[in-house]
Amino acid sequence: MKDELFSGLSVGELQDSDTSLDDRALNELVCALCHAKAGDFRTLGYTAISGEDIWACMNSRYVMHGVPSLHILVEDIASLAINEFMTWQTLSIYKDK
Numbered sequence: 001m002k003d004e005l006f007s008g009l010s011v012g013e014l015q016d017s018d019t020s021l022d023d024r025a026l027n028e029l030v031c032a033l034c035h036a037k038a039g040d041f042r043t044l045g046y047t048a049i050s051g052e053d054i055w056a057c058m059n060s061r062y063v064m065h066g067v068p069s070l071h072i073l074v075e076d077i078a079s080l081a082i083n084e085f086m087t088w089q090t091l092s093i094y095k096d097k
Helices: 023-043 051-061 070-078 082-096
Strands: none
Touching (some): 023 051, 023 070, 051 082
């Protein structure tokens, strides 16, 4: 599941020209960050949030402009606040109806 979730992300999409990560390493990095952020939210009592949910929230930010530079992607994941995530989740539920 891990490889399937982040398979749409590739080094070619990143704007960093000096990146030395291949697609697999990049996917593992992003996956680990998303699962770590989900773990942070679980410690706050939000037990139903997964790494996949975090990635879906992050990915929705990049629909129009594409995946940003790696350092911006990492910063976005690390700085995601629970209220931002819950707002995204609420809006995505209404969009699906």
